[in-house]
Amino acid sequence: MGAMVTSPPLKAIGLISGGLDSALAAGLLKEMGVELHGLNFSTGFCKVDHRRAINDPREDPERLRNPALRVGAMLGFPVEILDVAAAYLEVVRNPRYGYGANVNPCIDCRIFMLHKAREVMEAEGADLVFTGEVLGQRPMSQYRKALDTVERDTGLEGRLLRPLSARFLEPTLPERDGRLDRRRLLSIQGKSRRPQIALARQLGINEYEQPSGGCCFLADPNYARRFRDLVNSAGTVAITSEDTTLLKVGRHFRVSPTVKLVTGRNEGESGYLERFARGRWTLTPVGRAGTFALGLGEPDQAQFQVMAGIVARYSRHRDRDLVDVQIARGDTLQILSVTPASDELVDSLLV
Amino acid sequence: MPSPEHRPDRTLDTLGTYCPIPVLRTARMLAQMNGGQILELLSDDRGVLADIPDWCRGHGHEYLGCREEARLYRLYIRKV
Numbered sequence: 001m002g003a004m005v006t007s008p009p010l011k012a013i014g015l016i017s018g019g020l021d022s023a024l025a026a027g028l029l030k031e032m033g034v035e036l037h038g039l040n041f042s043t044g045f046c047k048v049d050h051r052r053a054i055n056d057p058r059e060d061p062e063r064l065r066n067p068a069l070r071v072g073a074m075l076g077f078p079v080e081i082l083d084v085a086a087a088y089l090e091v092v093r094n095p096r097y098g099y100g101a102n103v104n105p106c107i108d109c110r111i112f113m114l115h116k117a118r119e120v121m122e123a124e125g126a127d128l129v130f131t132g133e134v135l136g137q138r139p140m141s142q143y144r145k146a147l148d149t150v151e152r153d154t155g156l157e158g159r160l161l162r163p164l165s166a167r168f169l170e171p172t173l174p175e176r177d178g179r180l181d182r183r184r185l186l187s188i189q190g191k192s193r194r195p196q197i198a199l200a201r202q203l204g205i206n207e208y209e210q211p212s213g214g215c216c217f218l219a220d221p222n223y224a225r226r227f228r229d230l231v232n233s234a235g236t237v238a239i240t241s242e243d244t245t246l247l248k249v250g251r252h253f254r255v256s257p258t259v260k261l262v263t264g265r266n267e268g269e270s271g272y273l274e275r276f277a278r279g280r281w282t283l284t285p286v287g288r289a290g291t292f293a294l295g296l297g298e299p300d301q302a303q304f305q306v307m308a309g310i311v312a313r314y315s316r317h318r319d320r321d322l323v324d325v326q327i328a329r330g331d332t333l334q335i336l337s338v339t340p341a342s343d344e345l346v347d348s349l350l351v
Numbered sequence: 352m353p354s355p356e357h358r359p360d361r362t363l364d365t366l367g368t369y370c371p372i373p374v375l376r377t378a379r380m381l382a383q384m385n386g387g388q389i390l391e392l393l394s395d396d397r398g399v400l401a402d403i404p405d406w407c408r409g410h411g412h413e414y415l416g417c418r419e420e421a422r423l424y425r426l427y428i429r430k431v
Contacts, residue, residue: 038409042370042371048370048398049369049370049371052369052370052396052397052398053369053370055369055395055396055397057397057422059397061397061398061400061401062401064370064397064398064401065398065401065402065405066370066371066374066398066401066402066405069374069401069402069405069406069409070401070405072405072406072408072409072410073404073405073406073407073408073409076408076409077409078409078410078411079406079409080378081371081374081375081378083371083372083375
């Protein structure tokens with residue numbers, strides 16, 4: 001009689017955002033004995049990453065935590081962070097499937113991340129890629145046709161598992177060959193979070209990031225407005241990662257199609273903007289009486305007057321008739337005495 | 352709290368960088384080290400105080416603790 005042959009455990013590569021759904025998908029598969037390897041993508045548009053870059057000492061440390069690493073720690077599997085910011089900018093510039101309500105290219109984003117996951121799956125000899133997607137939960141990316149499109153475009157047919165909605169979807173290869181018990185996979189669909197919250201309790205998952213893309217700047221209406229303004233003025237081709245980074249911070253004023261002013265709203269933002277000063281115009285009330293601002297583009301003297309007026313408006317001297325504002329770039333420096341801008345002017349230029 | 356016998360074999364300076372850089376560079380540095388060796392990570396990103404212990408638990412490394420000096424954090428990790 002020959003020795004009994006046991007097949008090695010299935011290995012799955014997961015997209016782990018740190019939200020409830022990806023945590024549940026991982027928890028469920030872990031309970032089924034699947035070996036997990038998580039991927040978390042640093043796209044350059046994550047609000048948590050940005051809060052950390054601002055580095056405000058008053059910020060609650062819990063709001064600085066990477067939720068994906070938390071999920072890996074809680075469930076006991078490695079989560080690898082992939083820095084994809086440069087490549088991801090191309091997805092944002094020119095999404096094949098367009099944007100959602102804001103400038104969130106959700107379908108292209110899934111395809112981009114799943115392509116990367118597929119590469120890791122092949123490199124590691126894993127069997128599957130999994131996500132926490134739930135059928136019918138999100139209008140753009142989680143309806144049936146979008147799920148099928150993503151599976152087809154990534155070449156992951158038969159190897160892309162959505163454990164939370166798997167019973168509504170075609171069985172994956174490991175389900176078909178019996179290595180993964182389809183009966184233990186779930187049939188959750190729709191926007192209600194109740195089944196997920198009950199499952200979280202059952203799996204002992206008690207810490208997770210709030211759901212619904214709340215961490216992504218691209219789904220933020222304020223960010224989207226600034227992004228569209230930038231596209232209107234510069235065109236998508238010319239947009240750089242510094243441009244998209246600056247959109248996250250401060251107040252933005254469109255002075256002309258090619259000139260913009262960005263003012264810090266507090267000490268943290270002003271300090272952050274100062275890191276981008278090299279090669280750009282800087283505007284500060286004399287005596288550092290308040291905000292720090294960056295001037296983008298090549299303003300003429302009349303535009304400098306307008307920009308200085310806005311900076312004066314946000315300085316501690318805003319109640320004075322005239323405020324001295326220093327404008328500098330490299331060795332070039334001038335001080336303008338200006339009247340603080342009116343609320344009407346500020347409102348009309350605010351992006 | 353790391354004890355005095357936790358003398359680092361390597362030190363990684365990530366001052367001035369923020370998520371995800373400190374974690375990425377920690378992973379890369381540990382990959383070059385031998386099991387049992389200790390890495391000292393220098394950071395001024397407060398987020399590492401949560402992320403590095405979490406990352407260590409997920410990856411099976413031993414997080415030994417942190418010393419804080421003003422806003423400079425020294426974190427100690429033993430590669431398993």
